[in-house]
Amino acid sequence: MHDDSVHKPKLGISACLLGAEVRYNGGHKLSALCSQALAEHVEFVPVCPEMAIGLGVPRETIRLVGDPAAPRALGSRSQLDHSTDLYNFGTRMAAELDGICGYIFMQKSPSCGLERVKVYQANGYPAEGGSRGLYASAFCAARPDLPVEEDGRLNDPVLRENFLTRVFAYAEWQDLLATGPTRRAITDFHARYKYQLMANNPPQYKAIGRLLGDLGQHDPAEFAPRYFSQLMAALRRCATRGTHSNVLQHLCGYLKQSLSPPEKQELGHLIEQYRSGIVPLVVPLTLLKHHFRHHPDDYIARQAYLQPHPENLSLRNAI
Known part of the structure; x- marks a missing residue:
């Protein structure tokens, strides 16, 4: 049976889910499940890829655009392309966080969402089915065996x-x-x-x-x-x-x-x-x-x- 005395496993997590005010509007998405119930049994390693690649708070929103199979992450007003930075950071963190045993990602995020993230087309409408956030996509590609989940699905x-x-x-x-x-x-x-x-x-x-x-x-x-x-x-x-x-x-x-x-x-x-x-x-x-x-x-x-x-x-x- 499970031994509660065993060391706590480490989990990567989108920093906003632990209450860090790192979202584009200076807010957070505090998860009671993560910050209270799970925190007793796991050690969280919070990461905000958008802050990590140099984007400040507050900041313009990022949108995924183009081909859902290979979307680009563009600033919604400036059209600055953050795709390469997010993808490279995901690959880098997959290597650096080699001691984690799972990862909880922020849903619907163009950097962290695992599925159904909106990908906007030239007509202004999102493509059916959506895609995966670019940081999450690179991270999961490098760590295919790692247990991953989105915060919303954990409900x-x-x-x-x-x-x-x-x-x-x-x-x-x-x-x-x-x-x-x-x-x-x-x-x-x-x-x-x-x-x-x-x-x-x-x-x-x-x-x-x-x-x-x-x-x-x-x-x-x-x-x-x-x-x-x-x-x-x-x-x-x-x-x-x-x-x-x-x-x-x-x-x-x-x-x-x-x-x-x-x-x-x-x-x-x-x-x-x-x-x-x-x-x-x-x-x-x-x-x-x-x-x-x-x-x-x-x-x-x-x-x-x-x-x-x-x-x-x-x-x-x-x-």
């Missing part, structure tokens, strides 16, 4: 839980790399994330399991980044009530010799209530943990799925 409890699951998995993997990616270490890590992967992405659970079957034929240092890239891509898919229920049923199998028929019936009933949307995930999971405390199993005790992030974040109370 969705499923997306929030998924993002933080990935952040803490990423942090745990960095600890593994620091001590050396041996075959045993990789195998143990995968065993720990087996049921989390099964919940998020059942097809990739099988595919990555097959990949691990070839580990003995490869140099662990070469194999490790390929494995982890596939794992992080798989974990980007959000678990559903159906896939969570499937994992809960698998975990119940480890208790079949220990529980009485009424206890099995109660647990099965709660899992079905969760599957049907009547209760949140925390309800059957709490009872399951209770039974495992009374009937310990070493393999299950190591499973990240039981507590992939700090318990007092209460992320599974709302999914």
Whole structure:
């Protein structure tokens, strides 16, 4: 289970989300979720790319214009082109912030937005679908495995839980790399994330399991980044009530010799209530943990799925 005593993972974040008055109008976009709830469990590294490339406060707004596949960032009045500076700064920060385990970007920003950022056309209207902010685009291209999310999407409890699951998995993997990616270490890590992967992405659970079957034929240092890239891509898919229920049923199998028929019936009933949307995930999971405390199993005790992030974040109370 997750150990709250482990060092806090570092997260990059758009500085305005922590209350820094760095927006074009001298304002901020303080996020209570980030500045209060998450700040207890992660260490934030705030960045404002527009300030970093020399734009002051207040300043004219920047707009993305042109081809949505390769937009330019222009000053809305001056038409000064900031594209190269923003893109280069994104590439540079991706290298400098090598110790972070995730990044929270400001939504809709022409520098930081991850998706659906307006890209204006010659007729004055934005293109359908939009694009990605230029700083975020360069940063994410250089760090494709890094968990990233926009602040607005974190208001969705499923997306929030998924993002933080990935952040803490990423942090745990960095600890593994620091001590050396041996075959045993990789195998143990995968065993720990087996049921989390099964919940998020059942097809990739099988595919990555097959990949691990070839580990003995490869140099662990070469194999490790390929494995982890596939794992992080798989974990980007959000678990559903159906896939969570499937994992809960698998975990119940480890208790079949220990529980009485009424206890099995109660647990099965709660899992079905969760599957049907009547209760949140925390309800059957709490009872399951209770039974495992009374009937310990070493393999299950190591499973990240039981507590992939700090318990007092209460992320599974709302999914």
